[in-house]
Amino acid sequence: MKAFLRCIAVVVLAFAMLLSLIGCSAPTAVEAIPVAVPANTAVAPSNTPAAAPTATAAVATPAPTATPAPPPPGDRFYDAFFDDAVFVGDSITQGLQNYVIHLRKDTPSLLGTARFAAAKSFNLERACFRKAPSDGALRYKGKAMTIPGIMTAMDVHTVYIMLGVNDWAGSHIDDCIENYATLIARILEAVPDAVIYVQSCTPVTQKGEKAKLTNVGLDAFNVSLRALCEQTGARYVDISTALKDETNCLNPAYSSDNYVHMSKEGAEAWIGALYQYAYEAYVSGAWEGPEERN
């Protein structure tokens, strides 16, 4: 009997323990789980005035992309502006040519892939000949050629011209402008899509001025040259200003002979003026910048 009662007591106790294990415990407080509660956005029913929007969390919008500033004028970025061009002229351009060839040893991309064709006594009059003159002609691959002939032979469509000093352009402006107009027409006849850059005549030093070659005369010629460009679609490039000193003459430091030809410093100033032109063309949108090179 006692054994029986003991058994029953054990069973009851075991059962109670089992129940407690199962979870008949008092409820405990549930920890709050932080949940981002979205702000209510007011949704206005169609026939009721819109409710004032509730403050929403500020959503950062990306700032508009700032247009990058163009590279400065001296940057190699502008080398490509001069690609596939030829610089033609007289002994003054020959000086530039020599300087560029020399500098390209260290800066191969200077003035892009532009080439040169210049001769000492070349002038506007000779440039207008239908056939290359026998003397003082521009030469390419050992042959005398006209400017259109050189452009065709080189397969270039852009030309930079500087002529006039050998014609005493400042002393008979009308004749020289007429010759320039003829030259531009001849180029366009041979290369209809030619882009023609007409560089201003460069100044002479104060000591180098002669009766037929004065800076006042050259300035007047350059004004007429600019007007001709506007009429013909050619593009005028002012080189002269960058080379002058306060006396309106070629800065002697820029001259190799205290007359009309450029020193290394003068050639640098000339190149600087060309790159300034390229920079302005880019800023104005006239030039889109270098093409992607494969």
Add this chain to the structure above:
Amino acid sequence: MQKKSLSLLLTVCALCLCACAKPALETTTQDAGILFNNAYTAMEPNLPEMMEIPEDMILDYYGIEPADYTASLVRISVDNMLADEVVMMEASDEAAAERIEGLLKERLQAKAGEAENYSPEQFAIISKCGVVRDGQSVALLVSADYQALVDAFAARS
């Protein structure tokens, strides 16, 4: 036995003669380039400041095809108002040497044409200069000291 000895002796003599023969003189491209540099070094004291015309401009400048020469040295005056110019070329063969000589003579004529009315002093210098040829080596030499340049070219070694 004697015949065999004689044959052997003759064979040995023939071999000795071959060994003693002077080797054929070959001017390699490298040799020509070195000779040109040596000659130019000797010319330099007689020249103003000069600059190199790079090889990829030789065709544009002179019309000389790259296949026509195996070595070259081209220098012009940095001051474009001076006529000084040195062009030395080792032609690929005799026919190329003829072509190069012709083109360099045209170049000299063009220089004279440029200078005749523009710079009488330089025209006078150009008029006394010329193109020299030594086998397949051809040179255009322009300088007030033309003879010194000719001598340096002839003595290149």
